[in-house]
Amino acid sequence: MSVPFSQELLEAVASSMITAKDMELLVQDQAFIDGRWIRKQQTFSVQEPSTARVLGTVADCDLNDVQSAIKSAHAAQKSYYTSTTAAQRGSLLRKWHDLVIKNVEDLARILCLENGKTISEAKGEVLYAASFISWFAEEATRCYGDTIPSSTPNTIVMTLKEPVGVCGIITPWNFPAAMISRKVAPALAAGCAVVIKPPSETPFTCLALTKLALRAGFEGKIIQVCPTKNRQVASELAINPLVRKISFTGSTNIGKNLANLASGTLKKVSLELGGNAPFIVFDDADVDLAVEGAMMSKFRCSGQTCVCANRLYVQRGILNEFTRRLVQKVSELRLGPGIEDSCTQGPLINASAVDKVKSHIEDAVSKGAFVEIGGSALDFPGFFMQPTVLSGATTDMVVARDETFGPLAPIFSFDTEDEILKLANDTEVGLAGYLFSRSVGRVMRVARELELGMCGVNTGKISAAESPFGGIKESGYGLEGSKYGMAEYQSIKTVTLGNVHL
Numbered sequence: 001m002s003v004p005f006s007q008e009l010l011e012a013v014a015s016s017m018i019t020a021k022d023m024e025l026l027v028q029d030q031a032f033i034d035g036r037w038i039r040k041q042q043t044f045s046v047q048e049p050s051t052a053r054v055l056g057t058v059a060d061c062d063l064n065d066v067q068s069a070i071k072s073a074h075a076a077q078k079s080y081y082t083s084t085t086a087a088q089r090g091s092l093l094r095k096w097h098d099l100v101i102k103n104v105e106d107l108a109r110i111l112c113l114e115n116g117k118t119i120s121e122a123k124g125e126v127l128y129a130a131s132f133i134s135w136f137a138e139e140a141t142r143c144y145g146d147t148i149p150s151s152t153p154n155t156i157v158m159t160l161k162e163p164v165g166v167c168g169i170i171t172p173w174n175f176p177a178a179m180i181s182r183k184v185a186p187a188l189a190a191g192c193a194v195v196i197k198p199p200s201e202t203p204f205t206c207l208a209l210t211k212l213a214l215r216a217g218f219e220g221k222i223i224q225v226c227p228t229k230n231r232q233v234a235s236e237l238a239i240n241p242l243v244r245k246i247s248f249t250g251s252t253n254i255g256k257n258l259a260n261l262a263s264g265t266l267k268k269v270s271l272e273l274g275g276n277a278p279f280i281v282f283d284d285a286d287v288d289l290a291v292e293g294a295m296m297s298k299f300r301c302s303g304q305t306c307v308c309a310n311r312l313y314v315q316r317g318i319l320n321e322f323t324r325r326l327v328q329k330v331s332e333l334r335l336g337p338g339i340e341d342s343c344t345q346g347p348l349i350n351a352s353a354v355d356k357v358k359s360h361i362e363d364a365v366s367k368g369a370f371v372e373i374g375g376s377a378l379d380f381p382g383f384f385m386q387p388t389v390l391s392g393a394t395t396d397m398v399v400a401r402d403e404t405f406g407p408l409a410p411i412f413s414f415d416t417e418d419e420i421l422k423l424a425n426d427t428e429v430g431l432a433g434y435l436f437s438r439s440v441g442r443v444m445r446v447a448r449e450l451e452l453g454m455c456g457v458n459t460g461k462i463s464a465a466e467s468p469f470g471g472i473k474e475s476g477y478g479l480e481g482s483k484y485g486m487a488e489y490q491s492i493k494t495v496t497l498g499n500v501h502l
């Protein structure tokens with residue numbers, strides 16, 4: 001873990017603001033409503049997490065803007081669906097995908113600057129975001145209905161899959177590109193129109209993706225983007241009766257709040273909420289693989305992913321060896337501004353994210369945990385927190401219950417399978433989890449008993465366009481990606497064709 005930053009590196013960062021060339025091509029600071037880019041008097045600023053400077057300002061939409069966007073999307077949605085075939089919608093998505101790939105460097109730069117993740121992670125995220133677009137370009141043409149043997153003579157029962165209508169899309173800052181494309185691509189494939197409220201910390205990536213979608217040929221009113229810092233304005237998406245579906249990714253409390261608001265008009269709702277992932281290493285695991293998995297799962301995006309390992313449980317027989325090797329790997333990380341190629345860990349999103357990690361460390365240490373490596377925030381204008389490993393973590397510590405959402409790996413120990421299942425499931429959320437063991441029997445037993453939506457076995461990498469993504473318990477409901485992802489944006493209509501001999 002190398003700090004402090006060198007003079008060269010600081011200079012590289014100083015010259016890293018979004019350039020005029022990017023501005024012309026992809027950077028956009030206006031809202032997109034009713035097929036037009038709208039400049040607003042009222043704006044809000046976006047901070048660069050690596051320097052705490054203002055990266056730019058963006059239109060701050062008011063209630064009127066959001067209502068106009070919804071009305072316009074509603075007016076346009078039906079004809080979009082009826083005037084396009086599934087193959088045509090797929091083809092538009094493929095063009096969008098190709099433009100995203102063509103612009104991967106610029107998109108990654110914008111994403112890296114506004115989010116802070118390293119440039120290589122940012123490129124990885126843009127490719128990941130693109131993979132959802134191409135996946136749903138294919139799925140568009142595979143939305144089969146059923147014909148059902150009827151219990152009534154001379155009758156055919158069939159089902160039609162139809163778009164739900166206007167979809168409100170609300171996403172978080174930790175994946176500024178992928179969280180948008182994972183929702184917008186299936187919605188457009190199904191024939192819906194979308195009104196997007198991008199995260200106020202990272203709106204530029206969403207606006208750039210929107211520009212590319214328009215270039216690909218999507219009709220302007222099918223995609224509307226309303227950046228706003230005002231939560232009440234954003235919640236109009238959950239309230240307005242013209243919106244028929246709300247798809248939200250973010251924290252559990254806001255998700256519950258939006259679900260309550262959406263119940264007023266009984267909208268279809270998908271919620272991808274917070275996690276508290278257990279990462280379980282049994283004595284019979286391949287330790288190198290487990291350490292590699294922990295590095296990937298814990299330190300991706302500096303620990304700010306919903307599927308990040310939050311609690312590392314290691315069986316006592318390999319506790320010391322695992323801890324030693326993990327600490328060694330963490331010592332090789334390079335913390336610094338994401339835009340600098342050689343850095344492997346970027347800053348956190350803002351000062352309160354750093355404070356949260358610090359408070360989890362302080363609480364754990366006050367209750368007996370030991371800081372094996374890291375432990376401090378950097379005294380630097382950006383929001384840098386050292387990757388940290390704690391040993392001796394126990395269940396009374398805040399880290400056992402709360403999603404840290406930062407680069408903190410607390411190591412707990414356990415002895416038996418029964419004990420670890422109780423510990424792992426002792427949380428109100430159930431998004432992702434990981435387990436490492438060479439025993440197939442154990443893997444199947446434990447994977448079945450874990451209360452999770454997603455379980456990585458002998459791997460820290462579980463996210464992919466083809467894999468169903470979603471949680472259980474208070475991590476929400478609904479699935480994204482995969483063959484199930486389209487259904488979230490469709491309703492099934494049953495058509496009963498009677499007296500077919502007529």
Ligand SMILES: NC(=O)c1ccc[n+]([C@@H]2O[C@H](COP(=O)([O-])OP(=O)(O)OC[C@H]3O[C@@H](n4cnc5c(N)ncnc54)[C@H](O)[C@@H]3O)[C@@H](O)[C@H]2O)c1
Pocket residue numbers: 170171172173174175197198199200231232234235249250251252254255257258271272273274275305306307403405431471475
């Ligand atoms: N399950 C998943 O797929 C998944 C993926 C990424 C992040 N997350 C979770 O998201 C959280 C981190 O993201 P965050 O801090 O941006 O979450 P957040 O809930 O604060 O914000 C998410 C989005 O909701 C908006 N928002 C906030 N209050 C709102 C309101 N009252 N009405 C309408 N919109 C509102 C925000 O502006 C942002 O766009 C973590 O808990 C993480 O686990 C979950």
Ligand SMILES: O=CCCC(=O)O
Pocket residue numbers: 174175178304305306307463
């Ligand atoms: O933060 C949650 C989403 C990240 C992912 O898709 O793996």
